[in-house]
Amino acid sequence: MKKLINAPERVLDDALAGIAAAHPDLSVDVEGRVITRAGGAGQGKVALVSGGGSGHEPLHGGFVGTGMLDAACPGEVFTSPVPDQMLTAAKAVDSGAGVLFVVKNYTGDRLNFRMAAELAEDEGITVESVTVDDDVAVQDSTGTAGRRGTGATVFVEKIAGALAEQGGDLPSVAAMANRVNAATRSFAVALSACTTPEAGRPGFELGADEIEIGVGIHGEPGRRRETIRSARDTVAVCLDAILADQPLAAGEETIVMVNGLGATPLLELYVVFNEVVAALAAQNVTIARNLVGNYVTSLDMAGVSITVCRADAEMLALWDAPVNTPALRWGS
Amino acid sequence: MKKLINAPERVLDDALAGIAAAHPDLSVDVEGRVITRAGGAGQGKVALVSGGGSGHEPLHGGFVGTGMLDAACPGEVFTSPVPDQMLTAAKAVDSGAGVLFVVKNYTGDRLNFRMAAELAEDEGITVESVTVDDDVAVQDSTGTAGRRGTGATVFVEKIAGALAEQGGDLPSVAAMANRVNAATRSFAVALSACTTPEAGRPGFELGADEIEIGVGIHGEPGRRRETIRSARDTVAVCLDAILADQPLAAGEETIVMVNGLGATPLLELYVVFNEVVAALAAQNVTIARNLVGNYVTSLDMAGVSITVCRADAEMLALWDAPVNTPALRWGS
Numbered sequence: 001m002k003k004l005i006n007a008p009e010r011v012l013d014d015a016l017a018g019i020a021a022a023h024p025d026l027s028v029d030v031e032g033r034v035i036t037r038a039g040g041a042g043q044g045k046v047a048l049v050s051g052g053g054s055g056h057e058p059l060h061g062g063f064v065g066t067g068m069l070d071a072a073c074p075g076e077v078f079t080s081p082v083p084d085q086m087l088t089a090a091k092a093v094d095s096g097a098g099v100l101f102v103v104k105n106y107t108g109d110r111l112n113f114r115m116a117a118e119l120a121e122d123e124g125i126t127v128e129s130v131t132v133d134d135d136v137a138v139q140d141s142t143g144t145a146g147r148r149g150t151g152a153t154v155f156v157e158k159i160a161g162a163l164a165e166q167g168g169d170l171p172s173v174a175a176m177a178n179r180v181n182a183a184t185r186s187f188a189v190a191l192s193a194c195t196t197p198e199a200g201r202p203g204f205e206l207g208a209d210e211i212e213i214g215v216g217i218h219g220e221p222g223r224r225r226e227t228i229r230s231a232r233d234t235v236a237v238c239l240d241a242i243l244a245d246q247p248l249a250a251g252e253e254t255i256v257m258v259n260g261l262g263a264t265p266l267l268e269l270y271v272v273f274n275e276v277v278a279a280l281a282a283q284n285v286t287i288a289r290n291l292v293g294n295y296v297t298s299l300d301m302a303g304v305s306i307t308v309c310r311a312d313a314e315m316l317a318l319w320d321a322p323v324n325t326p327a328l329r330w331g332s
Numbered sequence: 333m334k335k336l337i338n339a340p341e342r343v344l345d346d347a348l349a350g351i352a353a354a355h356p357d358l359s360v361d362v363e364g365r366v367i368t369r370a371g372g373a374g375q376g377k378v379a380l381v382s383g384g385g386s387g388h389e390p391l392h393g394g395f396v397g398t399g400m401l402d403a404a405c406p407g408e409v410f411t412s413p414v415p416d417q418m419l420t421a422a423k424a425v426d427s428g429a430g431v432l433f434v435v436k437n438y439t440g441d442r443l444n445f446r447m448a449a450e451l452a453e454d455e456g457i458t459v460e461s462v463t464v465d466d467d468v469a470v471q472d473s474t475g476t477a478g479r480r481g482t483g484a485t486v487f488v489e490k491i492a493g494a495l496a497e498q499g500g501d502l503p504s505v506a507a508m509a510n511r512v513n514a515a516t517r518s519f520a521v522a523l524s525a526c527t528t529p530e531a532g533r534p535g536f537e538l539g540a541d542e543i544e545i546g547v548g549i550h551g552e553p554g555r556r557r558e559t560i561r562s563a564r565d566t567v568a569v570c571l572d573a574i575l576a577d578q579p580l581a582a583g584e585e586t587i588v589m590v591n592g593l594g595a596t597p598l599l600e601l602y603v604v605f606n607e608v609v610a611a612l613a614a615q616n617v618t619i620a621r622n623l624v625g626n627y628v629t630s631l632d633m634a635g636v637s638i639t640v641c642r643a644d645a646e647m648l649a650l651w652d653a654p655v656n657t658p659a660l661r662w663g664s
Contacts, residue, residue: 002523002524002540002541002543002560002634003523003560003600004523004563004566004596004600004601004603004604004636005562005563005600005603006562006563006564006603006607007562011599011600011603014563014602014603014606014607015599015600015602015603015606016602017606017609018601018602018603018604018605018606018609018624019602021605021606021609021619021622022602022605022622022624054599055597055599057597057598057599057602058598062598077599191334191335191336192334208334209334211334228334228335230337230338230339231336231337231338231346232338234336262595262597263594263595263632263634264336264632265387265389265594265629265631265632266389266390266394266626266629267343267347267386267387267389267409267631268335268336268337268343268347269336269350270346270347270348270350270351270354270389271336271337271338271343271346271347271350272336272350273350273353273354274346274347274349274350274353275338275346277349277350277353287353290353290354292350292354294598294626297597297598299597299599300595300596300597300634302334302595302632304336329661329662330661332664
C-alpha cells in the first residue's frame with residue numbers, strides 16, 4: 001500500500017487537524033470528531049447536521065458553511081460515526097429551531113443517527129431526519145437495506161441548507177430535503193477499486209479492461225462487470241438505469257452532477273459531462289445547473305457517478321442561493 | 333488502458349465541449365482551442381493569457397474569470413498549444429492595455445508563446461511574458477532548460493490577475509507576476525505514474541513500495557526513488573528541498589498549496605497539509621493563506637506537490653481580492 005499517511009489508525013485525526021488548519025471558517029473538534037461553522041449557529045435557524053464514514057471527501061466536512069451544513073460528523077474511513085458525535089453536533093448547532101439530520105442510507109449510519117436523534121430529543125432538541133437513497137444500481141447492497149445514498153446528498157445539503165438559511169422552519173426544511181431526495185437518482189461505474197488505509201489492498205479486483213457497472217461508493221458490487229467501452233456508451237448505461245427508474249419528460253429541467261470517485265482526471269469528467277449533455281438534449285431535457293468534479297469520492301477509486309435531479313423552480317432558486325463552504329462557494 | 337473517453341484523438345475536443353456546457357461564464361472556442369471569459373475583455377484592463385498542455389486540469393481553463401485569467405489556450409495532452417491559439421486569445425482579450433503571457437518553463441511552451449508574442453506585436457498588441465519556473469527538484473529536465481514550471485502558476489495567475497483587475501498597467505502586472513514566481517518554490521513526489529490517452533500505458537514504472545522524489549507534472553524523472561515513508565518524512569523531504577533553495581526566516585508569511593496530482597484522496601492531502609503546518613510552525617513560519625486540493629494535476633498520477641510562496645503584504649492583499657473562476661472562487 002502506498003498512501004500519504006503516517007499510520008492507518010491516525011489518518012482521521014491527522015486529516016481533521018489539517019482541515020482545521022486549512023479552513024479558518026470551520027471549527028474542528030478533532031478529538032470529538034465534529035466540524036461546525038466557526039461563527040457558531042445562526043440564531044433561530046434550523047440546523048443541518050450530516051455525517052458518515054470518511055473517505056468520501058469533500059463530503060461532508062467540505063460542505064459545512066453558510067447556506068449548507070451547520071455540522072458534519074466524520075466517522076473512521078468507510079465507517080459510520082457514533083451517536084455521541086451527532087449528539088454533540090446537534091447540541092452545538094441547535095438554536096431552538098430544531099435540527100435536520102441528513103443520513104445516507106447505510107444500516108450503520110441509520111442506526112447511529114436514529115440513536116443520536118433519540119438522545120437529542122431527550123435533551124429537548126427537536127430532530128427530523130432525511131434518509132438519502134438515490135443510487136438506483138441495486139435494491140439492497142452490502143450493509144444496506146434499500147438503495148444506497150450517494151450523490152443526492154450534495155443536492156439535499158445544498159438545497160435544504162439554502163432553505164434553512166432563508167428561515168424555513170424544520171418541517172419545511174425536512175420536506176424540501178425529502179423532495180430533493182425523491183427527485184434525484186444516481187448511478188456509478190468503477191474503473192478500479194479503492195484501497196482503505198486499514199485494509200491496505202484493493203477492495204475488489206477488476207481485470208485489465210473491466211469496469212464495475214453500478215458500483216457503490218465503498219466499492220460495493222454493482223450489477224455486473226463489463227469490458228470498458230466508450231464514454232458515450234458508459235454514459236448511456238448510467239442514464240438508462242437512472243431514467244428507467246425516474247423517467248424525464250421533454251422540457252423538464254435538471255441539476256446534473258458528474259462526480260469523480262477520486263482518481264479520475266477532470267479532463268475525463270468533462271468528456272463524460274459532454275456525453276450526458278448530448279444524451280439528455282436528445283430527449284429535450286435541460287441541464288439547468290451542473291457540478292463537474294470530485295464531490296462524493298471513494299478514496300482512490302477511478303470511476304464516475306452521474307446524479308440527475310428533476311428540479312422545479314423552487315429547487316433551482318435554492319440551488320442558486322449563496323453558499324460559502326470549502327468545497328462549494330458562490331453568490332455573495 | 334481504462335479511461336472515460338471516446339477515443340484518444342477526441343479527448344480534448346470532447347472535454348472542451350464539456351467545459352463549454354458546464355460553465356456559462358466561459359466562452360469556449362472548441363475548434364480554435366481558446367477559452368475566454370463569456371463577458372468579453374474588461375475595457376482598459378491588462379489581459380492575462382496562459383496555456384499549456386492539457387492534463388493538468390483545472391489549470392488553465394479552470395482559472396479563467398474575474399480576478400484571474402482572461403484566456404487560456406489548451407494544447408493536446410502534455411503538448412504545448414500552438415502560437416495561433418495564443419495569438420487568437422491575445423486578439424480576443426486585448427483592450428489596448430496589453431497582454432501578459434503566463435508561460436510555464438517548458439521548451440515547447442516557451443518557443444510557441446514567444447512566436448505568438450511576436451505575431452501579436454506585429455498586429456499592434458503589446459505583450460509581456462512571465463516564465464514560471466518554481467520546481468526545485470532538478471535544474472534541467474526532459475524538455476526543459478532550467479527549472480520546470482508547476483504550482484507557482486496558480487499563484488502567479490491569481491495575484492497578477494488581481495492586480496490587473498484593479499487597474500495595474502502592463503509593466504506593474506508583469507513585475508508582480510515575476511515577483512510571485514521569484515518568491516515561490518515547489519517540489520513533488522509521485523506514488524504512481526500517469527497514463528496519457530495516446531500512450532495508453534504508464535509513463536514509467538514504480539515498484540510496489542517505491543515513490544519518485546521530485547517528479548515532474550508530466551512524469552519527468554525526479555532526484556531519486558525511495559521506499560515510501562510516513563507523510564511526515566515525505567513532507568520533510570519536500571520542504572527540505574524547497575527551503576534549501578529559498579530559506580525562510582522566522583516570522584515570515586507564506587501562501588502554501590498542497591496539490592494533488594490527480595489520484596490522491598483529499599483525505600491524504602489534508603494529512604500532508606497538517607505535516608506542512610507543523611514543519612513550518614517549528615521554524616516560526618506562518619501559513620497566512622492556503623490551498624489544499626487538485627489544482628495542477630498530472631492526469632491520474634497519485635502523489636502530491638507542495639508549493640510555498642514567501643508572500644509580502646501586497647501579495648496577500650491581492651490573493652484576498654475577489655476571484656470568480658470555475659476552480660477558484662471567493663470574495664464578492
